Each structure stands twice: as structure tokens, then as C-alpha cells.
Amino acid sequence: MAEDSIENLIRPHLVRVDTYDAMDAPETLVEKSGISLENIIKLNGNENPYGGSPLAVKAVAEVPLHIYPDPRQIKMRKSLSEYTGMREENIVVGAGADELIDLIFRLFISPGDTILDCEPTFGMYSFCAGLAGADVHYVQRDTEFQIDPVTVKSAITDTTKLMFVTSPNNPTGNVAREEDILALLETGLIVVVDEAYFEFAKSSAQDLVEDHENLIILRTMSKWAGLAGLRVGYGIMSPKVANYMMEIKPPYNVNVAAEAALLASLQDANYLLGNVEKIINERERMMQLISGVSGITPWPSDGNYLLCEFGENEALRVFKELASKGIFVRNFKSDRLKNFFRIAVGKPEETDLLVDALKQIM
Ligand SMILES: Cc1ncc(COP(=O)(O)O)c(C=O)c1O
Known part of the structure; x- marks a missing residue:
């Protein structure tokens, strides 16, 4: 060869x-x-x-391993609905927030499309853009590491499809201002607000989901619930986008151990x-x-x-x-x-x- x-x-x-x-x-x-x-x-x-909750550790040890996980995520969506106060139809669970980032690219991005990445920020967005054959337009955060919506908007071109706002931002630690998120939502492009560290910051854009079909919020069980090794996270979005995500995700994307741990962790919140x-x-x-x-x-x-x-x-x-x-x-x-x-x-x-x-x- x-x-x-x-x-x-x-x-x-x-x-x-x-x-x-x-x-x-x-x-x-x-x-x-x-x-x-x-x-x-x-x-x-x-x-x-x-580490994780002792209830999660026990639940993982007891879960039957020979049956496929629930492709419809019924129990997890119900429990997460109670935890977040959002409706079950708003929620999609992934093998970590990382998988949801990948699914967002699969759903919205064709080769040649562009995403906006507000640097410095989490590296998964540009990595997944590379896998999807998308171009990344880097927009620098200001001297306080805040996003300037005017600068972000001026970077939008005909090929721009989505942008990432991380709040609190990794690695800079600062929360995005709600008025900036609203200004970005006005563009009509997909705005992903990554709230992986929500429980530490206690600030969320989830109330904006009801009125903004173009908003997707990402959360994870890795940080506050200590389940990083099991890979489980979730997204909050309009029922319409959630349905598309449910349709394109790998059918058994969240394994039974991760599901059992998520349910037990929410019991032990x-x-x-x-x-x-x-x-x-x-x-x-x-x-x-x-x-x-x-x-x-x-x-x-x-x-x-x-x-x-x-x-x-x-x-x-x-x-x-x-x-x-x-x-x-x-x-x-x-x-x-x-x-x-x-x-x-x-x-x-x-x-x-x-x-x-x-x-x-x-
Ligand atoms: C901002 C941000 N989003 C997403 C993730 C990934 O989360 P998960 O472990 O659920 O894939 C991380 C992990 O460090 C992160 O910092």
C-alpha cells in the first residue's frame, strides 16, 4: 500500500x-x-x-448492564425538568455537554459555514468546527474578558450560522451579561450559552429560552455533581430544536450507568x-x-x-x-x-x- x-x-x-x-x-x-x-x-x-454523590455510586453499582439505555430519555428528562424548572420537551441529554456541542454542529453546520468563537474560551467549539469542516471566526473578548456584542455582530457574514457564549467563561471565570446575550439573540443566528459551571455562578439565561427559538443552553453533571468520568450533560432549548436534536442523536447516547448516576444525583442535589x-x-x-x-x-x-x-x-x-x-x-x-x-x-x-x-x- x-x-x-x-x-x-x-x-x-x-x-x-x-x-x-x-x-x-x-x-x-x-x-x-x-x-x-x-x-x-x-x-x-x-x-x-x-467526587460524586454516594447515592450515584450505589445506583451505578446496581444498574443492569445488559439492557440498552432509554433512547427517549424519559426518566432523565423528567428529573431534569424538575431540577431546572423547564419542561421535559425543552431538554436533551448527551454523553457530556461535549456530545451536545458535537450534535449542535451536526444539526446546524455544513462544510463552509462559519461559527463565531469569543476568545479566549473553551477549546471544544473550535475543535468541533474543525471536524465539521466549518470556518471559525475568532472574536476577541475585551480587556476584562467580556463579550462586546457590537464587535461580535460586526464579524457576522453570509456564512455565519452560530456563536458560542460561555458563562461563566472557561478559563476566564466571568459571567456573560444578559443584555449582551439578548443583543446576540437579536441576530436570529443560533446562540449557544454554555453554562457548564452554572451551579457555581447561580446565573442563567434559561428564562430566555421561552421567547428565543435560537437559544441553546448547555449544562453538565461533570462539575457540580462530580460525574465527569461518566460523561453526562444536558441542553435546554426550544421544543422544536430539542426534537431535531433527539432525532439526530445516536439512539443510545447516554449509557445506563450515566443515566442511573444522573437520576440519583438529582435526588441527592x-x-x-x-x-x-x-x-x-x-x-x-x-x-x-x-x-x-x-x-x-x-x-x-x-x-x-x-x-x-x-x-x-x-x-x-x-x-x-x-x-x-x-x-x-x-x-x-x-x-x-x-x-x-x-x-x-x-x-x-x-x-x-x-x-x-x-x-x-x-
Ligand atoms: C465551558 C465548558 N463546557 C463544556 C464542558 C464539557 O463538559 P462535559 O464534561 O459535560 O462534556 C466543559 C468542561 O470542562 C467546559 O469547561
Whole structure:
């Protein structure tokens, strides 16, 4: 077989696609760093340090594994309707919010269409755009990392189909203003408001869904409910768009373990929201402590993470030194964030070790 014959068969736009910069698994971190698993502090994935609900763990252990999941998602949509206050017809469940992002591309985007990405932001949107053969038009957020709707609107062309607004934004931590979301909805294009960190921010655009068929809200069970490993998230949207999404999704997209865990977690929402409060308090303590370390400026955040700013050429050095001590945080390749990294909020003892390490390094 000629050396490039497989490449000749692969869809041309996928041969050299910009891949998603995903986090290494803990075992890989152990292998790369030579530090044992119990000494690793993993603060690079915005995961929940308290794990899932004990009721979810029990439910997963008991679920029959030999029956396919419910393609109509009846129980999950009902439970999520009670949790969110939206109607069941407004809700679609996915294998993580990530799958819903992919489904949004499948539903709305043809090769050659354009999406607007408000940088800096979550990398999945541009990754999925690459898979769909769409063009990404990057619109820079302002100096406070807010979206300027005038700038966004001026980037719209004949090929623009949809735009992403992340609130709170990952990695900058700030919530989008409702008037800006409304201004973007006026364009009539699809506006996806990604509220993966909703429970930490307690602010949502969900009330706008009723009057705006072009609004899709994304949520996840990964962060507040500690189910990142099971992959389950949901979208809130008009019944019309929800029906289309239900029709094009893989029939059994959410596995039975994820379904059982979601249902049990919603039963145990008070316990999980208690953990959210602990994380919010810890975020504020961590903000105070890091503000006291010279050379680092943490940005205020409504998520379960802090974006930290460093002097010129310092971020990568500190990132590497932390990694050599077994503390893993998230750094970025983009020019705008080259002097920053993002730290997830862990347990208090993890914050203490992190801050000690930062003091030594700085
Ligand atoms: C803004 C944002 N949206 C979506 C996701 C993905 O969520 P899920 O784990 O449900 O796929 C993340 C995960 O980090 C995120 O930060």
C-alpha cells in the first residue's frame, strides 16, 4: 500500500485537523512525572474534588448492564425538568455537554459555514468546527474578558450560522451579561450559552429560552455533581430544536450507568450543592492566598477555577516547576493567554500545598 493511500481516503479537512488539547489521565501523569498517584494534585481539569454523590455510586453499582439505555430519555428528562424548572420537551441529554456541542454542529453546520468563537474560551467549539469542516471566526473578548456584542455582530457574514457564549467563561471565570446575550439573540443566528459551571455562578439565561427559538443552553453533571468520568450533560432549548436534536442523536447516547448516576444525583442535589458551596468558599480563600504571592494575579471567578496572570515568560516556568512537584494545572498555547494558567479549586489541603509551592517557586 502506498504510504499516503489512507490519507487519500480520509476526508481532506480531517487529515490535518487541529486536535483538542485534552488532559492526561492520572496514570499518565504518574508515568510522566515519576510521582506516585497519592502524591499527585490534579488541578488541571476543573473536576470536583469531592467526587460524586454516594447515592450515584450505589445506583451505578446496581444498574443492569445488559439492557440498552432509554433512547427517549424519559426518566432523565423528567428529573431534569424538575431540577431546572423547564419542561421535559425543552431538554436533551448527551454523553457530556461535549456530545451536545458535537450534535449542535451536526444539526446546524455544513462544510463552509462559519461559527463565531469569543476568545479566549473553551477549546471544544473550535475543535468541533474543525471536524465539521466549518470556518471559525475568532472574536476577541475585551480587556476584562467580556463579550462586546457590537464587535461580535460586526464579524457576522453570509456564512455565519452560530456563536458560542460561555458563562461563566472557561478559563476566564466571568459571567456573560444578559443584555449582551439578548443583543446576540437579536441576530436570529443560533446562540449557544454554555453554562457548564452554572451551579457555581447561580446565573442563567434559561428564562430566555421561552421567547428565543435560537437559544441553546448547555449544562453538565461533570462539575457540580462530580460525574465527569461518566460523561453526562444536558441542553435546554426550544421544543422544536430539542426534537431535531433527539432525532439526530445516536439512539443510545447516554449509557445506563450515566443515566442511573444522573437520576440519583438529582435526588441527592442538596448534598451535591453543599459541596458546591464548599468549593465556592475554597475558591475565595484560594483567591486571597494567591493574591498574597508576589508576581501572580488571580482573576475573580464564578466557576470552580481561577485564572492566574504572571509576568512576561513566567507562566510556563511556574507551570513546569509545579508539575515537577506533582501539581498539575492547565496552561494555554494561545498568544493572549501565554502569561496565564488556570487552577481548579481542590480541597483545602490541596490549596495549602499549592500555595506553599507557589511561594517557593516565585
Ligand atoms: C465551558 C465548558 N463546557 C463544556 C464542558 C464539557 O463538559 P462535559 O464534561 O459535560 O462534556 C466543559 C468542561 O470542562 C467546559 O469547561
